[in-house]
Amino acid sequence: MNIKKTAFISIIAFLIVIAVYFIWRYVRYRTTIIVQEEERPETSTIGTITPVIIDSTNMPIIPTTIPLPTNTLGPIYSNIPSHCMENYATVAGTANFSESEFASRDGSTTPNQLKGNLQLLMQQLEVIRAAAGNKPVTVSSGYRSVAHNAAEGGAAKSKHVCCQAADIKIAGMSANKVYDLIAQLIESGQIINGGLGKYNTFTHYDISTSRRWDYS
Numbered sequence: 001m002n003i004k005k006t007a008f009i010s011i012i013a014f015l016i017v018i019a020v021y022f023i024w025r026y027v028r029y030r031t032t033i034i035v036q037e038e039e040r041p042e043t044s045t046i047g048t049i050t051p052v053i054i055d056s057t058n059m060p061i062i063p064t065t066i067p068l069p070t071n072t073l074g075p076i077y078s079n080i081p082s083h084c085m086e087n088y089a090t091v092a093g094t095a096n097f098s099e100s101e102f103a104s105r106d107g108s109t110t111p112n113q114l115k116g117n118l119q120l121l122m123q124q125l126e127v128i129r130a131a132a133g134n135k136p137v138t139v140s141s142g143y144r145s146v147a148h149n150a151a152e153g154g155a156a157k158s159k160h161v162c163c164q165a166a167d168i169k170i171a172g173m174s175a176n177k178v179y180d181l182i183a184q185l186i187e188s189g190q191i192i193n194g195g196l197g198k199y200n201t202f203t204h205y206d207i208s209t210s211r212r213w214d215y216s
């Protein structure tokens with residue numbers, strides 16, 4: 001009986017020790033988690049992404065608009081016709097064409113906002129001139145101010161008011177021949193496929209959208 005009682009008490013004591021041990025382990029475990037959570041830094045140094053500092057001084061300058069330096073703007077031309085695409089340049093000119101040949105016949109200044117168009121037009125005319133055997137090209141009408149265009153009875157949406165059109169004659173060539181030559185150059189992709197108009201004494205060519213007409 002004593003042996004059984006002693007054994008029983010021993011087992012109970014052993015279980016109590018085991019229980020106390022696990023309770024102690026549990027309490028210590030919980031406490032450790034709380035301490036770890038409280039002491040955890042706001043951001044871990046492991047796995048963080050270092051923010052990239054962008055040095056704006058080394059960034060390429062991407063202009064969102066065509067810069068218009070005030071010192072080279074020239075005369076401000078405030079009423080560019082709304083149907084005209086603006087293409088700014090301070091000067092236009094190629095080997096065989098100069099701005100003065102395209103100036104509005106009423107003496108109006110060619111706006112810088114349109115001179116980029118004129119430059120592109122001149123480049124096409126150089127191709128036409130070369131294809132014609134370098135014969136002299138006469139520009140009978142280039143840029144027209146809105147007022148001059150109206151006085152001449154030009155179409156309200158004329159490409160002449162946008163510096164995109166020229167009425168030309170080529171020495172020793174009929175207007176028909178000039179028309180055909182320009183049509184061929186357009187066909188072969190050597191010049192811009194713009195407007196091409198046939199008249200008795202001259203040929204109209206412009207660098208706007210593709211159109212053809214015959215007023216001869």
Ligand SMILES: [Zn+2]
Pocket residue numbers: 141160165166167204205
């Ligand atoms: Zn014309």
